Amino acid sequence: MAVSSNIVVRIEDLHKRYGNEEVLKGVSFTVRQGEALAIIGPSGTGKSTLLRCINRLTEPDRGRIWLEDTEITSPQTDINAIRQQIGFVFQDFNLFAHLTALDNVRLGLLKVKRLSKREATERAMQELARVGLAEHAEKYPAQLSGGQQQRVSIARALAMDPKLMLFDEPTSALDPELIGEVLQVMQDLAEEGMTMVVVTHEMGFARSVCDEVIFMEKGVIVEQGPPQQVFVNPKQPRTRQFLGKISELYGGT
């Protein structure tokens, strides 16, 4: 699906400091509807912090963020209403440990969206089927593999009908042979036109699935552009250096 010109997220001059360390030093970008944006860069450069600022799981110190026409960072905004519209997928899944896969997906529908039990179950089963886990609906998180858990957590986010999906290194905690099934689900999502921001070390995914790539380091955006530009013909020497190291490690991307 084509990327439209409607802007879903706009971020302006975002700053965040932990103690003496400024992890975000003025980050600005926009995400258009249907766009899949990858954020790459070395560990500890503020990528995850940036993602968490977007739904204010982490409070930014300075800067403004909009979801369509609503300013997320405004004190008047009902943040719980905003978060329903932003799906968040964590590195370590964070499935509710006491609930089955079905109940994990259903909880938000029942308690936040206040759907009837029948509607919620129907919707939850749809989402589980979408990530290929309908037959595991009655299993508890501990009975699922890492890849299955992450797919349930994607279904849990999708069930809320989000305008935007945020992925925080969704495959970093997975065994290598389980990464593929999660990336496949994400690729399907991108192709269906979901607007998404993905913090990832999977360069292959960023290159082949995403429409736009941001290379971040030390709290600033070093380079931004379509994957062809960033991966094949990076303008910044630092980007080239980083990508070179990565392909050395993983044998080419």
Next chain:
Amino acid sequence: MGGHNPHPSPLRGGGQKGEGRSEEGGDLKQFLDCQVLAEGSFLRLACDIAPRLLQGTATTFQLTVLAIGLGLVGGILLALGRVYGNKPIYWVSTAYVQFVRGTPVLVQLFLIYYGLPAFEIRLDSLTAAIIGLGLNSAAYQAEYFRGAIQSISRGQMLAARAIGMTNLQAIRHVILPQALRIVIPPWSNELIYTLKYSSVAFIIGAPELMATGQVIASRNFRYFEVFLIVAFIYLVCVLVISKLLDIAEQKLKIPGLEMR
């Protein structure tokens, strides 16, 4: 040594140390009017005093259940206050827990039973015991719940907030259901402890099992046999409760959710 009360009621007389130990026949004769006549073999004695002891056991159960229930509600609130509360709430709940855990339960019972009448609050001995033991248990249960809540990974709360839940919804639907399961094994100890410790209520004269045994024993001079029976009744209660809690723990068990 307390003086000899000619008509010791189970409500007041139980606390007097050495009561009925007199060698004089006069006191004993007076006791005989209002007592269970317990003579003969151990078995005969056991049969004679069983009905009254069972009555005392029923009161012990009532005392234990209400105290543990009061402690459960109070303990959860205190634990939430200590984990999620703002500064004033944190300090108040912490101070409460420290005060209760740092002072003897007898002093607490005396404060409530003998101390509160100074403020025109007069409680009967059983009510005072329920409230005293309940408030005491709340402090201990709070610490068990706090430990359980803090053992739950922070990601659980983040994930709940990320789908738009309020803090309160996240606590109610995600944190507490997990914490309450994790807490069952240590909480079982607290229940058994409360059952056994409810025996201190005899000192303010609550007519529970210990007090009943004390009155019967002192009237018949058969301390050893009577308290052996009392001990046996406590033991049976503890074993039954342990078994029930084991079953509950198995029923509520969820894969991957154990005390870590």
